[in-house]
Amino acid sequence: MNGIHDMGGMDGMGPVEPEENEPVFHETWEGRVYALGRSIARWGRGRNWGSFRFALESLPPADYLRMGYYERWFTVHVNRLLGSDLVTREELDSGYADASRPRPELLPAPATRGLGSGLLDVEVAARFGPADEVRARNLHPRGHTRLPRYTRGRRGTIIRENGVYALQDTDENGQRLGDSPQHVYTVRFGAQELWGDRASARDSVYVDLWEGYLEPA
Amino acid sequence: MAGSEHKGVGRRKFIKETAAGAAGMAGGAGAAGAAESAQERHEHDHDHQVVPDDIALRVRALESILVEKEMIDPAALDAVVDAYENRIGPRNGAQVVARAWTDPEYKARLLADGTAAIGEFGFLGAQGEHMVVVENTPEVHNLVVCTLCSCYPWPTLGLPPVWYKSAPYRARAVIEPRAVLREFGVELPDDVEVRVWDSTAEIRYLVLPEQPAGTEGLSEEALAELVSRDSMIGVARVAAPPESAA
Numbered sequence: 001m002n003g004i005h006d007m008g009g010m011d012g013m014g015p016v017e018p019e020e021n022e023p024v025f026h027e028t029w030e031g032r033v034y035a036l037g038r039s040i041a042r043w044g045r046g047r048n049w050g051s052f053r054f055a056l057e058s059l060p061p062a063d064y065l066r067m068g069y070y071e072r073w074f075t076v077h078v079n080r081l082l083g084s085d086l087v088t089r090e091e092l093d094s095g096y097a098d099a100s101r102p103r104p105e106l107l108p109a110p111a112t113r114g115l116g117s118g119l120l121d122v123e124v125a126a127r128f129g130p131a132d133e134v135r136a137r138n139l140h141p142r143g144h145t146r147l148p149r150y151t152r153g154r155r156g157t158i159i160r161e162n163g164v165y166a167l168q169d170t171d172e173n174g175q176r177l178g179d180s181p182q183h184v185y186t187v188r189f190g191a192q193e194l195w196g197d198r199a200s201a202r203d204s205v206y207v208d209l210w211e212g213y214l215e216p217a
Numbered sequence: 218m219a220g221s222e223h224k225g226v227g228r229r230k231f232i233k234e235t236a237a238g239a240a241g242m243a244g245g246a247g248a249a250g251a252a253e254s255a256q257e258r259h260e261h262d263h264d265h266q267v268v269p270d271d272i273a274l275r276v277r278a279l280e281s282i283l284v285e286k287e288m289i290d291p292a293a294l295d296a297v298v299d300a301y302e303n304r305i306g307p308r309n310g311a312q313v314v315a316r317a318w319t320d321p322e323y324k325a326r327l328l329a330d331g332t333a334a335i336g337e338f339g340f341l342g343a344q345g346e347h348m349v350v351v352e353n354t355p356e357v358h359n360l361v362v363c364t365l366c367s368c369y370p371w372p373t374l375g376l377p378p379v380w381y382k383s384a385p386y387r388a389r390a391v392i393e394p395r396a397v398l399r400e401f402g403v404e405l406p407d408d409v410e411v412r413v414w415d416s417t418a419e420i421r422y423l424v425l426p427e428q429p430a431g432t433e434g435l436s437e438e439a440l441a442e443l444v445s446r447d448s449m450i451g452v453a454r455v456a457a458p459p460e461s462a463a
Contacts, residue, residue, distance in 0.1 A: 008364030008415065010388040016400055018380045018447075024302045026379075029276040034376070035297035036280060038343075039289040053366065069367070069382050074276060087282055095278040097285035104286055117346035118419040146417045148364050150391065162347070165419055184418050186349075191411075195392050203411040205391050208418035 001054070001142055001172075002149060004061035009150040009195065030070040037073055040081070046107035047084040050174020054144035055079060058174070114179075118165045126183045126211075132158045133217040134187060136209065142172035147213045150194055155217045156187040159206070167210055182211040306375030307446035309340045310423055313350075313373060314449065315441035318428045328352060331423065335373060344421055345372030351414065352425040353451070358405055360398065360451035361414045361422045362390035370421035374446060381450065391415055401452040424449050429457035 007013070025031035037052075055076040056064075064072065081087040086104050091097055114120060128134060136151040146168055167180035187209050191199035283289045313335055317324040327334035331348035335341065341348075348370060351359040363369065364387045369377040380386055389397050394411045398404075405411065414422045426448040432440060439458075447453035 005365055007384055007387040008362075008390075009392040010384075013383075013385040013388040016380050016383065016385045016389065016397055018378065018401070022378050024306070024376055025298070027273065029273040031298040031302070032276050032280055032294060034301070035294035036276075036283070036289065038297055039293055040283065043288055056366065065384065069379065071272060074272065074279075078279065081279075081283075086286075086288070087279070091282050092275075092278060095281065097282045104288055117344075119347060146365065148415060148417060150364075162418075162420055168419075184420070186420075191413075198392065200395070200407070200411070202408070203394065203413070205413045205415060207415045208420050210418070 001057055001144065002140060003057040004064045005057045006149045008148050025070075029074075033070045033074045033077070037077060040077060042106065042109070043086060043104065044080065044084070045109045047086075048175060049080040049084045051144050051168070051170045051176060052076060052080075053168070054170045054174035057144060114166065118168060120164045120166055120179060120181045122164055122181045124164050124181050124183065126161055128158050128161070128183070128185055128211065128214065128216075130158055130160060134158055134185075134214040135217040136187070136213055137215050139213065141169065143170035143174065143177075145169045145213075147209060148207060151187075151189060151207055151209070154189055154193050156189040156193070156207075158185045159188050160186040162186060162208065165210065167212065169210075180212070184208050184210055185214065187214070301371075301376050305372060307373075307444075307449065308441070309338065309375075310370070310373035310446070310449045311441040311444035312437075313338060313340065313423070314425060314444045315437045317350075317425055318440055319437045324425075327425065335423075340372040342372050344368070345370050347420045348373070348423060349420055350423045350425050351412065353427050355409070355427070357410045357412060358398070358403075358451065359412045359414060359422075359424045360390060360394050361416060361424060362387060363416050364388075364391055365417045368416045368421060370423055373423055374449060378446070398452060401447065403452065403454060424451040426451075426453075426455045429455050431457050 025034070056072055059067070059072060059075065063075075067075065078087075078092065082089060082092075088098065088101070133155065134157070135155050136147060136153065138153045139145065139147055140152075162184045164181045165184045167177060167182055169177050169180075171177060185208070187207055189205045189207065190201070191203035191205060192201050194205060280289070280291065280294070284291055313327065316338075317327050323334065323337075327350050331350040332341070332346070334350075335345065335348050353359055362381075367377050367382040369381065386397065391413050394413050395405055398411075416422050426444065428440070429443065432443065435443075443455050443458060445453055445455065448455045
């Protein structure tokens with residue numbers, strides 16, 4: 001989706017502000033939200049809760065910019081738990097689990113050929129190889145995509161083939177489009193191809209892109 | 218849609234907190250009425266619960282509900298927090314860098330297959346399943362960003378700092394990396410090539426910074442002490458220790 005999250009190349013965001021001796025978590029609750037996210041992920045199995053990233057990207061843009069990182073995560077966790085009926089609004093309001101409701105059951109994980117992090121143990125013919133000239137397709141899906149807006153329609157060169165990965169894109173409701181195994185390539189874009197004369201001719205941006213995002217140039 | 222659900226959360230929270238705040242002020246009939254209507258929404262016997270009025274309380278409420286439902290184990294949450302606060306952090310990546318500086322064969326393995334070479338230290342796992350290491354040299358400077366969110370190599374660097382996840386860094390690193398680097402104190406001559414790695418897929422990147430001049434005789438342990446998190450993201454150089462710089 002063409003959301004506020006897809007920030008590459010935007011102006012007006014101000015200076016980068018590093019913090020000296022920054023703690024891992026600024027508040028105790030931030031650590032709980034992070035750990036909670038890793039613990040509840042398994043409860044989504046088979047419940048059709050939308051992709052985490054799509055849910056983050058779907059926050060209203062003004063809220064996305066106003067909220068801190070872990071506040072965004074917390075909001076999305078709550079939305080997904082409510083949406084899958086694992087937790088009710090009344091429970092959240094009271095702070096207590098409703099004892100009259102049945103205990104949630106963990107659904108079996110879908111069968112997967114995954115090797116972790118989207119890498120798949122499948123053979124798929126590669127359409128492109130190193131040094132091939134490609135163009136990022138001019139795609140504007142309503143769901144989650146890993147094709148950054150600033151690369152669309154731009155020409156680049158494949159420098160590496162990284163293996164076969166499950167596509168992480170979703171439909172407009174945040175549902176995964178299936179594994180759709182595809183090669184992922186590292187594509188080098190000249191900085192001036194992306195940014196014109198605002199960039200140095202010497203510089204470049206490297207982006208890892210699924211095969212379906214690319215066409216021969 | 219997640220977006221409209223979120224708006225719902227916000228509105229209800231606003232109403233509820235307004236009601237709670239008004240009730241707390243012991244105001245007139247209007248305030249008391251608002252407090253009652255907030256209570257009426259509770260369909261069971263837990264009306265004594267203090268209404269969470271900030272995010273810390275809301276997070277605690279969610280955690281305790283999920284524990285009651287036996288969906289999560291609070292000890293597992295403790296363990297995750299402890300791991301990232303105390304063990305999984307940039308000291309891991311610094312060990313990898315120091316090994317590469319002192320062992321040319323290791324460096325060759327690291328640049329050829331980052332995942333396998335980092336795996337020699339055991340620094341794999343979530344967000345480190347597929348690692349690529351890029352080397353800074355006098356001719357080439359590498360910089361890592363995730364313009365779409367916050368992708369970052371957790372096992373070698375820990376969780377990302379706020380600035381890495383912030384709008385300014387995500388927006389600017391790809392279009393004006395030299396200006397961003399200048400703000401971090403790294404001034405690059407025009408003839409140095411800048412390579413920005415936008416890690417938006419499943420591959421995670423670690424920068425192998427240049428070893429500072431004059432540190433060739435230092436032990437691997439002493440070198441690891443010099444390596445900063447920021448140098449492995451690519452926004453800083455590794456500074457020589459004061460004694461060797463002198």
